[in-house]
Amino acid sequence: MQLIFAGGLLIAAGGSTDTRAQTTAAPATEQIQAVTTRRYDIPAGPLNTVLTRFSTESGIFLVGANDLAQGKNSPGVQGSFSIQGALDVLLTGTGLETQRNAQGQYVLQPVANTVGTLPLMTVSTSADTLKQGTAEEGYRVSNISGIGLWGERSLRDTPYSMSVVTSDLIENVNAQDMGQIFKMNPLTQEPNIQNVTGVPIVTIRGFQSINPVYDGIPMASSAGSAVSVIEIDRVEILSGTSGFLYGGGRVGGAINYVTKNSTDVPxxxxxxxxxxxxxxxxxxxxxxxxxxxxxxxxxxxxxxxxxxxxxxxxxxxxxxxxxxxxxxxxxxxxxxxxxxxxxxxxxxxxxxxxxxxxxxxxxxxxxxxxxxxxxxxxxxxxxxxxxxxxxxxxxxxxxxxxxxxxxxxxxxxxxxxxxxxxxxxxxxxxxxxxxxxxxxxxxxxxxxxxxxxxxxxxxxxxxxxxxxxxxxxxxxxxxxxxxxxxxxxxxxxxxxxxxxxxxxxxxxxxxxxxxxxxxxxxxxxxxxxxxxxxxxxxxxxxxxxxxxxxxxxxxxxxxxxxxxxxxxxxxxxxxxxxxxxxxxxxxxxxxxxxxxxxxxxxxxxxxxxxxxxxxxxxxxxxxxxxxxxxxxxxxxxxxxxxxxxxxxxxxxxxxxxxxxxxxxxxxxxxxxxxxxxxxxxxxxxxxxxxxxxxxxxxxxxxxxxxxxxxxxxxxxxxxxxxxxxxxxxxxxxxxxxxxxxxxxxxxxxxxxxxxxxxxxxxxxxxxxxxxxxxxxxxxxxxxxxxxxx
CATH class of the missing domain: 2.40.170.20 (TonB-dependent receptor, beta-barrel domain)
Known part of the structure; x- marks a missing residue:
């Protein structure tokens, strides 16, 4: 079995979880680290990416088959946890778990009752169930993609009034344009979009939010900035003054149109x-x-x-x-x-x-x-x-x-x-x-x-x-x-x-x-x-x-x-x-x-x-x-x-x-x-x-x-x-x-x-x-x- 170290993640190539070839015992510092809590703020995403970031931040080696994590999504982890507690959270819903071997290392493996199941990369019926904000989750998201320079973070731990509208909701109400969504949202007045560009000028807290934001990039004007519902993955609505975050304008709030990315499954x-x-x-x-x-x-x-x-x-x-x-x-x-x-x-x-x-x-x-x-x-x-x-x-x-x-x-x-x-x-x-x-x-x-x-x-x-x-x-x-x-x-x-x-x-x-x-x-x-x-x-x-x-x-x-x-x-x-x-x-x-x-x-x-x-x-x-x-x-x-x-x-x-x-x-x-x-x-x-x-x-x-x-x-x-x-x-x-x-x-x-x-x-x-x-x-x-x- 070949072990590959990548960004703090030790992966056993070839799919085996046998660790008998590893003879180095965990040092005393690792044993202390295992029971010590620390704070994590790792957003949801592809499991391999989340595990790599967790391994880097926690300083541990994680042994496991690369194909086990491939094609799966993790809800991420926010809050203070021990290493094992954090792993349990970020592996929720993946069908995987970790066990510590005799050498004190963490080994990634299938949960006992899911051994033999195919990796999610072979599933082609519902890729959308792997993302946040689905109808099955009540359109609720845990993390925002970013807000100004702050970047990805937990929605609950963001000190601003926000509402997130996901593509699932946009599709399920047959929204032709964003006017329907802003009409429904309790933070925004219904805008006029029937003329000129199709980009709504949305009124939030009694002020017009004139300049849109795309994927966290602020625009200087809405003029000429056409947007279609089919390119949108989510709309992050910030209610309130946002000059520090995005620069000029936006006294009442900001609208961030987050566009779609590739899917982890076909x-x-x-x-x-x-x-x-x-x-x-x-x-x-x-x-x-x-x-x-x-x-x-x-x-x-x-x-x-x-x-x-x-x-x-x-x-x-x-x-x-x-x-x-x-x-x-x-x-x-x-x-x-x-x-x-x-x-x-x-x-x-x-x-x-x-x-x-x-x-x-x-x-x-x-x-x-x-x-x-x-x-x-x-x-x-x-x-x-x-x-x-x-x-x-x-x-x-x-x-x-x-x-x-x-x-x-x-x-x-x-x-x-x-x-x-x-x-x-x-x-x-x-x-x-x-x-x-x-x-x-x-x-x-x-x-x-x-x-x-x-x-x-x-x-x-x-x-x-x-x-x-x-x-x-x-x-x-x-x-x-x-x-x-x-x-x-x-x-x-x-x-x-x-x-x-x-x-x-x-x-x-x-x-x-x-x-x-x-x-x-x-x-x-x-x-x-x-x-x-x-x-x-x-x-x-x-x-x-x-x-x-x-x-x-x-x-x-x-x-x-x-x-x-x-x-x-x-x-x-x-x-x-x-x-x-x-x-x-x-x-x-x-x-x-x-x-x-x-x-x-x-x-x-x-x-x-x-x-x-x-x-x-x-x-x-x-x-x-x-x-x-x-x-x-x-x-x-x-x-x-x-x-x-x-x-x-x-x-x-x-x-x-x-x-x-x-x-x-x-x-x-x-x-x-x-x-x-x-x-x-x-x-x-x-x-x-x-x-x-x-x-x-x-x-x-x-x-x-x-x-x-x-x-x-x-x-x-x-x-x-x-x-x-x-x-x-x-x-x-x-x-x-x-x-x-x-x-x-x-x-x-x-x-x-x-x-x-x-x-x-x-x-x-x-x-x-x-x-x-x-x-x-x-x-x-x-x-x-x-x-x-």
């Missing part, structure tokens, strides 16, 4: 379905490993969609998502991902201004077919992780997206007696480019009895918008049109653009130099402290004028965590967010003045409780203070000033997981007291900020019928409180409650897994407004069937 799945109306689609999801050792993996997701929405908007979409990843060595991982998205939607609903909100019916289409959005997007990602020793980890990633777009749209102003005057817009041949990346170095060390994970890093995000010369055209339409005539508006003559050059017109950039220390004092007390020296810059040219802005600021964070028992984590945290100021325009007395960045502050107290392994309760109290910029309205020439605060106080609660073996819920609510505390207009003081609902209460549930195996009933109730369309609070957007129902049936056909899903969205056909300008989603019936092959 995955072959076809899905055919309908997103509503005649929008039929086909989706293929294929993944696995190229080699028997499982070092080189792949994943391909392909989608074709065509037809009309429930209100007759023609949609055509083609998406291809390709992933290649590799554990190049036991300590080095790298991947590369590419997504192509070609999307066209015609007759997109108009935006409404100054409208009688009771006169609009969401079940009707109001735009002509020429009002459309065309998007062609190319995205490329790459990431690398290197763990040369147990003391150092290097993490890096980069992102590039190129998007070409054409948008023809209509906005409507009500002129009285339910008639409207349209404004017609055309943006032809505009181009968007997004760049992003980070590099972080983690170091682990101890000072006396205190453990540290110190991280140094740099992240950057850059966005540039190009538009063809004279490529933005506005036309006025016929006045006083009734609602039933709007979709007959003829397309205007936009003019001839020819081959005029594409001009850079708008640039946003954020750079961050970061340092953070995750400190563990003992089993109960820990802390996370950090500083981000952030720089925000903006450049306008061509159609936007000519100006340049660049300023820097230091944004700190500090969190203190206390665990009264292993299942509960309490925390107090403080964080700041950076936003760019502005260059004062020529109409003010202080024209040309360059304001420093706005720094918003957040205070938060929270608790997270693992009621059981598949049920997590989270709650948080928070206060956000955001600085204001405004005109002082002085005569004869006003001055633009920075003064006053917009204050949001609130409480959140989220419950995710399985209440019983048959009942799964994802629910909770947000309750806020929000106001503008100082304004240039005293009449606005104490008013609520626009488009911010003070109350939300939402619950989604699934019940597996015990008397019909494989059948689950699903449904949700989603309440969003009233909000205002204007700063003066004179235009109230009514509250609304939406209802969804559905069913899911899982069985086997020809020895292959088959899942059939049916969902009715907005069951009662409620007329409502997603925000001040856009209508809500009409009643929609969606269904799908997925089968392994």
């Amino acid at each position: 995955l072959r799945r076809l899905t055919f379905g309908n997103y509503g109306g005649t929008q039929f689609y086909g989706h293929a999801d294929i993944g696995g490993k190229f080699d028997e050792r499982g070092r080189f993996g792949y994943r391909a997701n392909l989608l074709y969609q065509g037809g009309d929405t429930a209100i007759g908007e023609p949609v055509n979409q083609k998406v291809a998502n390709i992933v290649l990843d590799s554990h190049i060595t036991d300590t080095l991982y790298a991947d590369i991902k590419y997504t192509y998205n070609d999307y066209r939607k015609e007759a997109t609903q108009p935006s409404f201004f100054m409208v009688n909100r009771t006169s609009i019916d969401t079940s009707k289409r109001y735009s002509p077919k020429w009002a459309s959005s065309d998007i062609e997007s190319h995205k490329a990602y790459t990431s690398l992780r290197w763990d040369p020793t147990k003391y150092f980890t290097l993490r890096s990633a980069s992102f590039y997206q190129h998007t070409n777009m054409r948008t023809d749209s209509i906005s409507l102003n009500e002129t009285g007696n339910r008639t409207f005057t349209p404004s017609l817009f055309n943006e032809t041949n505009n181009k968007h480019e997004n760049y992003g990346g980070y590099i972080y170095l983690d170091t682990r060390f101890s000072t006396f009895a205190v453990d540290h994970k110190l991280t140094l890093g740099y992240s950057s995000a850059f966005y540039e918008y190009f538009v063809q010369e004279n490529g933005v055209v506005v036309r006025s339409g016929e006045k006083d049109l009734p609602l039933n005539k709007l979709k007959n508006i003829p397309e205007p003559d936009w003019g001839i653009f020819g081959n005029k050059p594409m001009l850079p017109s708008y640039v946003d950039r954020y750079d961050n130099i970061l340092i953070g220390d995750s400190v563990t004092f003992n089993d109960r007390w820990s802390a996370m402290v950090g500083l981000n020296y952030g720089t925000t810059s903006n450049k306008l040219s061509n159609i936007y004028g000519n100006s340049h802005y660049e300023k820097s600021a230091l944004t700190p964070t500090v969190s203190l965590l206390y665990k009264p028992i292993e299942e509960i984590t309490t925390y107090i945290s403080y964080m700041e967010a950076l936003e760019k100021g502005l260059i004062v325009g020529n109409t003010y007395a202080n024209r040309g003045a360059v304001f420093p960045p706005l720094v918003s502050k957040q205070y938060e107290v929270g608790l997270k409780y693992d009621i059981n392994p598949n049920l997590l309760l989270s709650t948080a109290l928070f206060r956000i203070e955001k600085a204001n910029q405004y005109s002082d309205l002085a005569m004869p020439i006003p001055t633009y000033v920075r003064d006053g605060l917009q204050v949001h106080n609130g409480v959140e609660l989220v419950l995710t997981g399985k209440i019983t073996d048959n009942l799964t819920i994802m629910g909770g609510g947000t309750l806020m007291d929000i106001s503008v505390e100082k304004s240039n207009n005293p009449a606005l003081e104490g008013k609520k900020p626009a488009n911010a609902a003070s109350r939300m209460g939402k619950i989604y549930a699934e019940y597996a019928l015990p008397w019909i195996e494989g059948l689950s009933l699903t449904g949700g109730v989603y309440y969003t409180g009233e909000k205002y369309a204007d700063a003066a609070n004179t235009d109230k957007i009514p509250s609304y409650t939406l209802y969804d129902i559905g069913a899911r049936y899982t069985t086997r056909v020809l020895d292959k897994a088959l899942t059939v899903r049916l969902n009715i969205i907005n069951l009662t056909g409620k007329n409502y407004w997603q925000n001040p300008y856009y209508l809500g989603v009409p009643r929609t019936v969606a269904f799908s069937a997925s089968m392994m092959f």
